[in-house]
Structures are given as structure tokens and as C-alpha cells.
Amino acid sequence: MIGDRRIRVSVNGTAYEVGVEPRTTLVDFLRADLGLTGTHVGCEHGVCGACTVLVDGLAVRSCLMLAVQADGSEITTVEGLEGPEGELHPIQEAFLEEHGLQCGFCTPGFLMATYEMLTDDPKPDEDEIMEVLGGQICRCTGYQGIRRAVDCAIDKLGGTRPADVFGAGGPEGPDAPDAPDADPVGADGAGEGSAR
Amino acid sequence: MTVEIPKRIDQLPNPEPRYIGKRVTRREDAALLTGRVEFIDDVALPRMLHAAILRSPFAHARIRSIDTSEAEAMPGVEAVVTGADALRWQRVSGSSPDGWGGRCPAVEKVTFVGEPVAAVAATSRYLAEDALERIEVDYEPLEPVVDPFAAMEEGSPLVMEANGTNVMMHRVFTWGEVDEAFDTAAHVFTERFRWNRVGANPMETFGTVCEWDPVTLEMTVRGAIQSASFMGLGRAATFGLPTNLVNVKANAHGGSFGGKGGGRGIDIAAMLSRKAGGRPVKWIEDRVEYLTSGGSQAWDRHYEAALAVDADGRMTGFRVTLVDDLGANGEGYGSISAAKPLTAFTGPYTIPAAGYDLALVATNKLPSGPYRGMGPPPHFMVLEQLVDIAARALGVDPAELRRRNFIPPEAFPYTIPSGNEYDSGSYEEVLDAALALAGYDDLLRWRDAARADGRLVGVGVATAVEPGVFDWNAYATVGLPQTGVPEGATVSFDIRGCATVRVGFAMEGQGQYTLVSQVVADYFALDIDSVRVIQLDTLAAPPSFGPGGSRLGVAITGAVLGACERLAEKMRTVVAGLMQTTPETIELRGGRFGIPGVPEAQMSLAQVAGTMLARSDLLPPGMDPLPEATYVWTAPDRTPADEMGRAKSYLTAAQAVHVVAVEIDPDTGQVEIVKYALADDCGTRLNPVVVEGQTDGGIAQGIGAALYEQYVYDDEGQPLTASFMDYLIPTIAEVPRSDKAAVVTPSPFTALGAKGCGEGAIHTTPAAVMCAINDALAPLGVRARETPATPERLWRLISGAGVGASGSTGEEREQS
Missing domain, CATH: 3.30.365.10 (Aldehyde oxidase/xanthine dehydrogenase, molybdopterin binding domain)
Structure with missing residues (x-):
């Protein structure tokens, strides 16, 4: 067996330094090694988007990325959205209020994709919304509740960056907690949080 | 006691229902939105193994031999099963029409691409998949038949030789004077149509964690299972087990739409577990498996x-x-x-x-x-x-x-x-x-x-x-038993007047736990947050079929209201005893039991439940002191x-x-x-x-x-x-x-x-x-x-x- 390789990542503000097999996908690492099972696996070939997480602020399909490729990165998963007292994030509240989920399996992916979109642009136009949501598959809702939820989330945020909802220090926020060393490995600079 | 289930909202013992018929946000959602709900692939049990399945690359082939020795020798591999194990432990699976079932993994020949041929349980899924590559299967390819019209012709290759035909069933139903209708019609319009295979594709594929103890033969099945009791009965039949040895714990699952499948995956995981001394074996179907060989395809x-x-x-x-x-x-x-x-x-x-x-x-x-x-x-x-x-x-x-x-x-x-x-x-x-x-x-x-x-x-x-x-x-026409389909619920109160409802089905996406809460809250005039819905394993739950065939909303509403009626009757009897009157004079209205028009003769739910739980000596003689009731609903007057x-x-x-x-x-x-x-x-x-x-x-x-x-x-x-x-x-x-x-x-x-x-x-x-x-x-x-x-x-x-x-x-x- 190929030996483990040590990686350092920050996930939802918690620093980890662990060994992983090079072939381990990022989603398997998050789910099996870190126990963060809120991110779901729907297709394992990058189409459905259920496994979407943020890596250095970018929405990625964690089934198509290896854990070793995330070395030095800051990762946000659905577990990182809620507030310190267990408050739902406004994006989560919006999905709840607008019946934006049924079985809930694809939902973490939709939440993270929406989070990234509203970080980039707090007032996305229809084309942007369709472009982003068009990259995620839901089999239950027919997307109508999800579409309403995105509008609702835009209203709730009112221009606030998703990361700043619970005050500075939220995931991907300007004061995201540091990894063990402030400028972790990434020779390419990918280790910097809030790159956007 | 006859239970009269309210057929209209205004027949509830509550003049101001707040939830039924209203746009109620779902109580399931907070846990789903935060990644807290445990889906089957989130389950991790001590000493759990992971399964992978070797599948047929041929649509039709005879299996000459299978050599699993190299796979079995790999570090981390704890069990391997093949058709030989199926022959030893399984009966031919139930099917419709009868006689068209088989065993899994395949015995002697494979009949579709993706049919399981062998399976491995190892300490990780990665290792299990590695081991599949070390299994040698010698196939003798046979001519497949893919077109159903060709399959009906004389001399076609036979999917199951023992049946002597590929026609599972051919029946002609005539209802009314249909020949006459067509003979005398002013116009007849005829057309051919082709509906190609489609299917459910829930975003979560099937998955299971099975434990089958080789000593006690008790089988515990966890999984993304739409109908837990039906799956349990099927597994008991397949393995020739008494039905009460199979306990199914269905997880919340990521959609189903009827097409979750699962029987074959459970059978494989269970046999692997038995061979591994009863250790839990997880099998999670991947999407390619689902699309090509899962419960995915319908209506061809x-x-x-x-x-x-x-x-x-x-x-x-x-x-x-x-x-x-x-x-x-x-x-x-x-x-x-x-x-x-x-x-x-x-x-x-x-x-x-x-x-x-x-x-x-x-x-x-x-x-x-x-x-x-x-x-x-x-x-x-x-x-x-x-x-x-x-x-x-x-x-x-x-x-x-x-x-x-x-x-x-x-x-x-x-x-x-x-x-x-x-x-x-x-x-x-x-x-x-x-x-x-x-x-x-x-x-x-x-x-x-x-x-x-x-x-x-x-x-x-x-x-x-x-x-x-x-x-x-x-479904009698295709050989299935003519029987009803039960759905049960148990409603109980605790000493503080909070309600708990025990049901036998898992969350699947249709908001049924919210519905149950709406019904109980409105029946007893409670705040919806003081109702909690709990799912029990099949051996503990009231009889349940679960979702399927547009039934559960109607069925569980009937079950819950039936249980509420029974519970209210029980509590009325208690209150009547305490107030030294007869149960008929006690009314439940707006969440309080009492004598209508007598303000001082009223008791809250918590008072009644508390009396039942803590002062059973005050209850009428022979009275069951539990403030709970169960009702099993079946559709009336079916034939x-x-x-x-x-x-x-x-x-x-x-x-x-x-x-x-x-x-x-x-x-x-x-x-x-x-x-x-x-x-x-x-x-x-x-x-x-x-x-x-x-x-x-x-x-x-x-x-x-x-x-x-x-x-x-x-x-x-x-x-x-x-x-x-x-x-x-x-x-x-x-x-x-x-x-x-x-x-x-x-x-x-x-x-x-x-x-x-x-x-x-x-x-x-x-x-x-x-x-x-x-x-x-x-x-x-x-x-x-x-x-x-x-x-x-x-x-x-x-x-x-x-x-x-x-x-x-x-x-x-x-x-x-």
C-alpha cells in the first residue's frame, strides 16, 4: 500500500494535520476521516453537486478532488454554516422557509453553492442564479422551492457577506481562525483564506 | 371499542386548529439543513467492514468457475461471498410473477450486465474494491436477447431456461362489451407508442449496514429503506428465517420514489457479515451501480x-x-x-x-x-x-x-x-x-x-x-397476495403533557413527521413543538408499510387520529373516575378534559397524564395506567x-x-x-x-x-x-x-x-x-x-x- 501523506487543512475553522492515502478523495477524507458527514456523495463523477464544499472560498466538487490536493487549504462544509449558538445561517433559514428541500440529501451542496454565489455577488441576476443552481441536481423539489429560497436568502442577507453573518470570524471571513501556522504550506499561495 | 376517525377538520375536538390545512414549515428541516441527519453512509459501527461487489460484464453468460483465493488472501479482506454461498443460505427470491426469482450473487449464469457475481468485505471500501480485481471469473458468453419481441419468438435465447419461455405472463382482460363498443363506434383511433426505460434516481443511492450473527442467526439491517417491514419480510423469506429474527432500522434517506431497490445489496452484506463472524458490513451503492444494476429502471x-x-x-x-x-x-x-x-x-x-x-x-x-x-x-x-x-x-x-x-x-x-x-x-x-x-x-x-x-x-x-x-x-393479477396494508402509530403523553408519537417509517422527504405533529397538535390543541415523532425498528414499531403508492399521508393521518381517539377515550375514563361521573359526560375540547359548562371541573392534559402515570391508585379499577394508545389503520372496504x-x-x-x-x-x-x-x-x-x-x-x-x-x-x-x-x-x-x-x-x-x-x-x-x-x-x-x-x-x-x-x-x- 502506498504510504500516507501528511496534510494540513483548516475545516470550518478547526486546524487538522493528518495522514491520508494519496488516493483518498476530499469527500471521503471529510466524511470518514474527520467525521463531517453533512457533505453527501451523490454521483462520484462530478455531475450532481451534492458534495459541493468551499475550498479557499471556491465551490468545488469534493468527489473529484483528492484530499492531498487540499493541503494548505481552508475548507468550509455545511457544518460550518450555523452560528456559534446553533443558529441557522440566513441561507439555511431561507431554504427552511421556502420549502427548498424535501429529502435533504442534495441540500448541503445547494447551500454551499449559494453561499459562494452570494459571497461573490450579493445581488446576483437571474442568469447568475440559474448558472449556479444549474450545476446542482435535486430530484425531489423540481427546484421551485430552491429558486424561491435563493431570493429569500438574498433578501435576508441584504448585502451582508454570508461569512459575516455571525460577526467577523465566520467561515471564510476576514478573521477566520488561523491554521497552526499562519501561512500554511501551499507554495502556490492557495493557503490564504478569503482569497476572493 | 369502535373508533370514529374524524373525516373533516371541523370534527376535531378543537375549535381552533392551528396547523392542519395550514402552510406549516417542516420540522424535519433544521437537522437536514445543518448536516445532522444520519443517512446510511454516515453510520459507523465498531468493527464495521465495507463491501464491494463484482458484477457481470456480460448480459448473458454461463459462469464456468470463480477463483476468489487471491482476494481472500489480501490483508484487510475479511470475507468473500459468491453464488456458492447463495446456494447454501438463500431460497430463490420472491418474484412477481412467481417463478421468476433467482439467487444473489448469481449461481451458474448471469442474465444482465451488472448482476452481482461475488462480493468482498474488507476493512475499507478502497481495499474491498482492490480485492475485486483479484477475483477471477471464467465466463462462457451466451447469446443475449434484448428486444422483447425477439424474446417472444420461438427459438429465442432463454433468460431462464427452467421456465421454457421468456414470457413471464400473458393475460387478456376484458371489461364490459369492448368488442361491441369498437364494432359500433363512429370512429376508432389507433396508434402505437413507445415509452423507453426511465427511473427514480434519488440523489442518495441505496446503502445498508447489515449484521447477521452466525450463532443466534439474528439479522439487523440498517439502510436507506423505503418500506422497512416489507424489506424485513422479504429478507426473512429469502434466508428462510423466522420473521422475528430480522430487525430493520431504516435510516432517513435521500429520496426513493419507489426506485431505491436494496434487497440484493442487503442479502450480500448480510452474507458477508455472517461469514465475518457477524461483524457489521456496510455496502453503499455507487451511482454507476445504481444506474446499471440498482433499483433504477422502470417502464420499458x-x-x-x-x-x-x-x-x-x-x-x-x-x-x-x-x-x-x-x-x-x-x-x-x-x-x-x-x-x-x-x-x-x-x-x-x-x-x-x-x-x-x-x-x-x-x-x-x-x-x-x-x-x-x-x-x-x-x-x-x-x-x-x-x-x-x-x-x-x-x-x-x-x-x-x-x-x-x-x-x-x-x-x-x-x-x-x-x-x-x-x-x-x-x-x-x-x-x-x-x-x-x-x-x-x-x-x-x-x-x-x-x-x-x-x-x-x-x-x-x-x-x-x-x-x-x-x-x-x-396486484392480484400478477400473483401477489390479496391483503390490506397497515399503518400504525402510538401516541403517548408524558407527565408534563408533552406528546410523543412512535411510528415505523423513516424520513424520506414528504414531510410526514411534520404531518404527524400537525395532527396530534391540533387534536389535543398543543403547540406543535410539544409533539415529537420517533421512529422505531420494525420489531418494536407498530405495524407499518411506510411511504409508497401515494398512501402514507392518508394512512398515517388515519393511524394518528385513531390513536388520538383511543387515547382521548382512555383519558376521559380517567377524568370521569376522578370527577365521579361517567365518561360520556366528559368532553375533550381545546386540549382540556372536563364537564362542559363547569369551569371548575376541567383538567389539563398534563394533569390527566400525570395522574395516570403517578397515581394509578386513583384510576378506575382495572384501568390501564399508560397515557398512550396505538391504532393501526387499514383502508376500509377493500375487495x-x-x-x-x-x-x-x-x-x-x-x-x-x-x-x-x-x-x-x-x-x-x-x-x-x-x-x-x-x-x-x-x-x-x-x-x-x-x-x-x-x-x-x-x-x-x-x-x-x-x-x-x-x-x-x-x-x-x-x-x-x-x-x-x-x-x-x-x-x-x-x-x-x-x-x-x-x-x-x-x-x-x-x-x-x-x-x-x-x-x-x-x-x-x-x-x-x-x-x-x-x-x-x-x-x-x-x-x-x-x-x-x-x-x-x-x-x-x-x-x-x-x-x-x-x-x-x-x-x-x-x-x-
Whole structure:
């Protein structure tokens, strides 16, 4: 067996330094090694988007990325959205209020994709919304509740960056907690949080 | 004690219900939104192993030998199973029709690509998959049969030699004087249709964690299981175990739509566990496995159908000949999808006579299984195309022709020729609501103007009936037992007056835990947050079938209200004893028990429950002190099938009318849906938000079936749709917004008047979209008769206008 390789990542503000097999996908690492099972696996070939997480602020399909490729990165998963007292994030509240989920399996992916979109642009136009949501598959809702939820989330945020909802220090926020060393490995600079 | 279940909301012992019928946000959602709900792949048990399955690369081949020795010797590999283990431990699986089951992994030969041949349990999934590569299987390829018509010919390769034929069943049903109807009809319209294989594709595939103890033979099955009790009974039958040795703990799961599958995966994981000393074995199906060899595929149908119409435009007869390609065996109960149209054969119309020539045929493809709607969606696509063909030929507006043939409101309960009874309906009102919402007249003007400009635009109006409340009696025709389907609930109060409801089904997406909370909260006038719903394992839960066949909302409402009634009666008896009066003088109203009009003779729920729990010495002699009650609901007055399959089976009949406008790009054949409006009537809407969500989901799946989704096989039986790049699930870009209107005609037979509505729109959407497409194509003189109506199929029709290029050459025979 190929030996483990040590990686350092920050996930939802918690620093980890662990060994992983090079072939381990990022989603398997998050789910099996870190126990963060809120991110779901729907297709394992990058189409459905259920496994979407943020890596250095970018929405990625964690089934198509290896854990070793995330070395030095800051990762946000659905577990990182809620507030310190267990408050739902406004994006989560919006999905709840607008019946934006049924079985809930694809939902973490939709939440993270929406989070990234509203970080980039707090007032996305229809084309942007369709472009982003068009990259995620839901089999239950027919997307109508999800579409309403995105509008609702835009209203709730009112221009606030998703990361700043619970005050500075939220995931991907300007004061995201540091990894063990402030400028972790990434020779390419990918280790910097809030790159956007 | 007779339990009277309220049939209307105003019969609840609460003058101000706050939840039932209201737009209640779901109580399930906070946990789902934060990643807290435990799906099966989130389960990790001590010493758990991970399974991977080796699958057949051939559609039809004899297994000469299997060598697993190298795999077994690999570090981390704890167990390997093959067909030899299946022969030792399994009985031939149950199937429909009987005699078309098999064993898993395959014994002696494989009959479809993806059939399990061996499986490994190892300390990680990665290692288990590595080990599969070390298993050597020597196959002798056999000639496959992939086309059901070829399969019916003399001399065809046989999928199961022992049966001597590939025809699993061939039956001709005749209801009423159908020959006479056709002989005397002013017009007869005949057409062929092809509905290609589609399927459920929930975003979560199937998964399970099984423990089968080799000493006690107790089997514990966790999993993404739609019907836990049914799965448990099936496993007990397969392994010859007493049914109470199999305990199923269904996890919340990521959708099902009937197509979750699972029996084979459980059997493999269980055998691996037994070989590994009873250690838990997890098997999570991946998407490629799901698409090619899971519970994914349904409705592979070849239709020829005819509609008899009299001179006034009244439909007098409907005939359907169906060749249903079920794939390699009957284990997936795909056959019941072909039987279910008997529950609504003639749709919402007063067609007095009908015939059904049904052939179930085996081929070397994945065995087909259930999918949302379970068979009527293709059937209604066929019926509604014929109605449109008739309307066009007779020069009658398609909406008007439908109106002329609707079952009138005063005719309910109405027994259709194929035997089922519809409970209630207001079909014309639903039609009017849909047409008004769509702006039908304006749509037709828009169409005519665009058409005059040479554009391919069309408007479709389609209607269908959704049989609600699944019932086994409907499936006697394909050999299933004629029996009812129970759903139970236990409602209890604790010493503080908080309610807990124990049920036997897992969360699946339809908001049923919220519904249960709504019902209990309104019955006892509680805040919804003081009701908690708990799911129990099959060996502990009240009898439960769970979701399926548009049943659970109706069934669990009946069960919960029945339990509430029993509990209230019990508490009334207690209160009467304490107040030294008779139970009949005690009233439950607004959450308080007492003597009406006597303010000082009132007790709260907590006081009554507390007395029962803590002061049983004060209760009437012989009184059960538990403040809880259980009720098991089954549909009333169902009947077994007669020799023609006629049964009162599904309890409710919801109905809908969908209006769709499309434009087809003549250069590409691409269909754009430019307008979608509908009205539906599913009786009392217990939670309108959830009902609309079910409708939205059904529309999306219906659009998928009509335009995009198809499981494709090549001539050798190789599946060509093994990923989401090939099997196209609609995204938000393909699903239009829809306008919806609700008509409410309560069911006279159910709790609170609700009707089954979970499958809903998929009954109507494919028909409506195809009607619109064919309206657009009508000026060209061609017809789309095959689903999905892909750009290529439509482009061929358009570019070769008049030449049938969709695998069908049928045309109407008009006689006068």
C-alpha cells in the first residue's frame, strides 16, 4: 500500500494535520476521516453537486478532488454554516422557509453553492442564479422551492457577506481562525483564506 | 371499542386548529439543513467492514468457475461471498410473477450486465474494491436477447431456461362489451407508442449496514429503506428465517420514489457479515451501480392502443395492448407497474368498456422495478395522446372533448370498468381552473399567430387520475397476495403533557413527521413543538408499510387520529373516575378534559397524564395506567380481485389537469416549455406547502421522462447510460415555473378527507408535454409517439416530415 501523506487543512475553522492515502478523495477524507458527514456523495463523477464544499472560498466538487490536493487549504462544509449558538445561517433559514428541500440529501451542496454565489455577488441576476443552481441536481423539489429560497436568502442577507453573518470570524471571513501556522504550506499561495 | 376517525377538520375536538390545512414549515428541516441527519453512509459501527461487489460484464453468460483465493488472501479482506454461498443460505427470491426469482450473487449464469457475481468485505471500501480485481471469473458468453419481441419468438435465447419461455405472463382482460363498443363506434383511433426505460434516481443511492450473527442467526439491517417491514419480510423469506429474527432500522434517506431497490445489496452484506463472524458490513451503492444494476429502471413499454368514439364525441371503448419488457427477472416487482393501470384504466372518463392485453416479457436487461406513479404515467400518456388524436380528427377542442367525457360529480363513488372505485371528484371544475389559470384562449391565439409565422408551437391539455393509498389487492393479477396494508402509530403523553408519537417509517422527504405533529397538535390543541415523532425498528414499531403508492399521508393521518381517539377515550375514563361521573359526560375540547359548562371541573392534559402515570391508585379499577394508545389503520372496504382483476383497491382518486405550451426549434428539435399551468384536486390539503412541493417534484420528473431521460442498451445488452452525463436528469434550467390552482373535493372515505397526492404530477406531466409537442407538430402531419421526445427524435420527425422515425409506424384507422 502506498504510504500516507501528511496534510494540513483548516475545516470550518478547526486546524487538522493528518495522514491520508494519496488516493483518498476530499469527500471521503471529510466524511470518514474527520467525521463531517453533512457533505453527501451523490454521483462520484462530478455531475450532481451534492458534495459541493468551499475550498479557499471556491465551490468545488469534493468527489473529484483528492484530499492531498487540499493541503494548505481552508475548507468550509455545511457544518460550518450555523452560528456559534446553533443558529441557522440566513441561507439555511431561507431554504427552511421556502420549502427548498424535501429529502435533504442534495441540500448541503445547494447551500454551499449559494453561499459562494452570494459571497461573490450579493445581488446576483437571474442568469447568475440559474448558472449556479444549474450545476446542482435535486430530484425531489423540481427546484421551485430552491429558486424561491435563493431570493429569500438574498433578501435576508441584504448585502451582508454570508461569512459575516455571525460577526467577523465566520467561515471564510476576514478573521477566520488561523491554521497552526499562519501561512500554511501551499507554495502556490492557495493557503490564504478569503482569497476572493 | 369502535373508533370514529374524524373525516373533516371541523370534527376535531378543537375549535381552533392551528396547523392542519395550514402552510406549516417542516420540522424535519433544521437537522437536514445543518448536516445532522444520519443517512446510511454516515453510520459507523465498531468493527464495521465495507463491501464491494463484482458484477457481470456480460448480459448473458454461463459462469464456468470463480477463483476468489487471491482476494481472500489480501490483508484487510475479511470475507468473500459468491453464488456458492447463495446456494447454501438463500431460497430463490420472491418474484412477481412467481417463478421468476433467482439467487444473489448469481449461481451458474448471469442474465444482465451488472448482476452481482461475488462480493468482498474488507476493512475499507478502497481495499474491498482492490480485492475485486483479484477475483477471477471464467465466463462462457451466451447469446443475449434484448428486444422483447425477439424474446417472444420461438427459438429465442432463454433468460431462464427452467421456465421454457421468456414470457413471464400473458393475460387478456376484458371489461364490459369492448368488442361491441369498437364494432359500433363512429370512429376508432389507433396508434402505437413507445415509452423507453426511465427511473427514480434519488440523489442518495441505496446503502445498508447489515449484521447477521452466525450463532443466534439474528439479522439487523440498517439502510436507506423505503418500506422497512416489507424489506424485513422479504429478507426473512429469502434466508428462510423466522420473521422475528430480522430487525430493520431504516435510516432517513435521500429520496426513493419507489426506485431505491436494496434487497440484493442487503442479502450480500448480510452474507458477508455472517461469514465475518457477524461483524457489521456496510455496502453503499455507487451511482454507476445504481444506474446499471440498482433499483433504477422502470417502464420499458411497447404500446398499441385504440379509442372508440361515437358521433357525439363520447368515448365508448379503450383498448391497450402492452408488451412490457421487465428485464431479466421478476424480483424487482416491475410487473406490478403494468398491473396498476387497472386501478384507473379509463382515467377520468366515463368510458364504459375497456380491454387490456398484457404481456410481461423477460430480456437480458436489468430487472425493472417500481417508480413514482407505478405504471399509470405511461398509460395516461397513451390515453391522452389518443384523446388528442380524436379531438384533432373530429375538429373538437381537446379541452372540450375531455370535458364531454368526464365522470360527473354526482356519479361518485364511481366504479370504473376495470373494477376500482373512485371516491370523489370535480373534474370539470378542475379543468376550468386550469384553463383559466393558463389563459387558455390567449394561449391558443398566441399559438395560432406564431404558427402563422411558421413557428412550431403547441398547446397541450392533459388530465389524469392519481390512484391513492396503495393496496395489494390491485396486484392480484400478477400473483401477489390479496391483503390490506397497515399503518400504525402510538401516541403517548408524558407527565408534563408533552406528546410523543412512535411510528415505523423513516424520513424520506414528504414531510410526514411534520404531518404527524400537525395532527396530534391540533387534536389535543398543543403547540406543535410539544409533539415529537420517533421512529422505531420494525420489531418494536407498530405495524407499518411506510411511504409508497401515494398512501402514507392518508394512512398515517388515519393511524394518528385513531390513536388520538383511543387515547382521548382512555383519558376521559380517567377524568370521569376522578370527577365521579361517567365518561360520556366528559368532553375533550381545546386540549382540556372536563364537564362542559363547569369551569371548575376541567383538567389539563398534563394533569390527566400525570395522574395516570403517578397515581394509578386513583384510576378506575382495572384501568390501564399508560397515557398512550396505538391504532393501526387499514383502508376500509377493500375487495379481492375477481377473475378479471376487478377489485376495490386504491382508496382515493385525485385528479389534475395540466396545460402546457411549447415551442420546438425546427433546426435542432429542442423543446422549450414556455408555459406551465395546472389545477389539481387531492381532497383536503393537510399541508399545502408539502402538497405543492410534491407537485413540483412530480412535474420535474415528468419533464425528465417526456424530454430527457432514457436508459439505453446496445444490441448486446450493454447499458450505455452509466453516468449522469448519459442519463439526463433535469436541472433547474429544464424545469419551468408552474402556476397552480387547487380544487378541494374531500374524500368521503379518509381521515380529514385527504387523498393520496405524493406521486401526483408525474401522472399528468408526460402526457401534457407530449400533447403540446404533438400539437406543435400537427401542421407537419407527423406525430411524436416515443418518449423521451429528444431533440434528435423530433428533428428526424420534422426534417423527414411525414416519415415515422421514432420506431413506430402506427396510424389511425378511421371508420364511419
